[in-house]
Amino acid sequence: MSIFVDENTKVVYQGLTGSQGRYYGLLNREYGTQVVAGTNPKKAGEDIEGIPIFATVGDAVAATGANASCIFIPAPGVKAAVMDAAEGGVEFIVVITEGVPAHDEAWFYNRLKRDFPGVQLLGPNCPGIISPGRCNIGITAGHIAKPGGPVGIVSRSGTLTYQALYELQQKGIGVTTCVGIGGDPVPGTTFIDCLERFEADPETKAIMMFGEIGGSAEEEAAAFIQAHVTKPVVSYIAGVTAPPGKKMGHAGAIISGGKGTADAKMDALRAAGVKVGLNPTEAGELMAGIVAGL
């Protein structure tokens, strides 16, 4: 089994008519994802290589049965796009767009929680989600992921996620689902959301979690692992040598007021029984050892 998505997931791409949306939407379809629709109020009735365009997500859902959306809309339009998706009736919304204002993120996160509690938001500023062989929504290169399991991956960083997928593939290890939760201050899906689902997923036997400096999501995940996760977890935290007060590329990757350091996160994870690698390769090797012993 996979988490959040599977081969039955039908996806509408908001922004399919833009260059990024078109490029990745078509790549995702080529991978085997059910890319059923796109949206653009000015181009309703047209199509992108056979994928019909609708004015709103609601129209797309009514016509195609879409149950997920993927947003490639530029940052100023993301807040409205997220609400269009939720009001349109999809259950899973993936926001790839980076550079969304933090106040918008905080607002639509809480609006969804209050008025659309059944909707799961992933992102913004994330690479998306891939369940190898079944569904790929977002910008992950599908061919670097080996289908089948037994590992579930969750990560704040895109390229480190790819690195993790690739290292496991090179070792012949498959992945049930790989979720990129993104590096922004208010991620729609957290480590804990993914850990909870991986723990419940019978096909996932071990979990790989890649974090980075900033915030306290890793510490909260460590407490959750301690209390609720029985499956082995391997982790890596990027930014051990990052200076305080500087944003390391991601809006959320910043050490402020002495909080959010990699050392504190690694200590919390180790205390929860997590095996922590000091670089992505080491984390891959630790995971290979665990998989060999399963």
Next chain:
Amino acid sequence: MDLFEYQGKLFFSRYGIPISAGEVAFTVDEAVAAAERLGCPVVVKAQVLTGGRGKAGGVKVANSVDEVRTHAGNILGLDIKGHVVGRLWIEQASDIAREYYASFTLDRSAKQHLGMLSAQGGVDIEEVAATDPDAIAKIHVDPVEGLTEARCREWVAAANLDPEAVQGAVDILVKLYEAYVDGDADLCEINPLILTTDGVVKALDAKVTVDANAVFRHPDYEEYDAIQHRDERETAAHDKGLQYVGLDGTVGIIANGAGLAMSTVDIVSQVGGTPANFLDIGGGANADVMAGALEVINNDPKVQSIFINIFGGITKGEEVANGIIAALGRVQIDAPIVIRLDGTNAELGRELLQPHLSETLQMQPTMIEAARTAVALAEGTK
């Protein structure tokens, strides 16, 4: 993006938050003219994007225009923790009865806004939080619900401010929340929020950080971008649209993706080297971006070797290799380079790079080996 105190105060005053009358001055003469208009006593305050101004001699009360001249002369050009004072804020002095603390910021764990209010102001709030956490009254505000005056009043009551400050504090906090949300601020902090001897509550300081991602809603924020504290290398990178953070070491780093770039900085340190920078060129790694990144690194005199760490995902190995080769043809690089190229079609990419390899352009198959080679080259041992 951080604002100077006076920019923060002017921002607050646009939302009706009371501040002392003041003027910005870039020269001693401007400071004197401002003081003449405002009337002494005034406070001469260094405008720098760092704390500890008072201790460094950057804040002085002047009882006469002559004193303004002396203080302004001393403070302009003063180096406060690496920030050289280029402008002053001259404001009417206040008779302070009590000092409080107030702020709004985002609580990432709660995913809601967090207001903090304390009767113990004028000191480091982190210190208060550590030694006397009960002295800080906290309130979580749901961004969708907003902050009502009634809730604000309960919050102020919980903070035990002096009775004569309550109404003024409630007024200010309602406006501060409005400024924080409407202005897309990451932080709005007033420390101290003061009660004057004649019963007025006002913002005596302003610490405001606004979200660079929200500039599309606030075109006037461009002026704040220009004042951000960056070294020469960071300025050059910023002008090229690159995500760059300057560090002190000798190994220049170029990687694609923020996580991989951070990881590269880490691994260089782990094998005993010192990273010169964090530089994320994003997903693509085409020739233009690569050439720009190499120029920035090449202009750092401390750099003794360069580590290019690229993982090809959607962007294929051969495209990355061609990008690197084209960039190297455009920029004259002084330091030796080590490339680690992995991911999609990495083999093809490596084959393309093969004929270009030399003593000064090396390739290693893994991150750790590439890091070791780059560190050895930086130290002149290879």
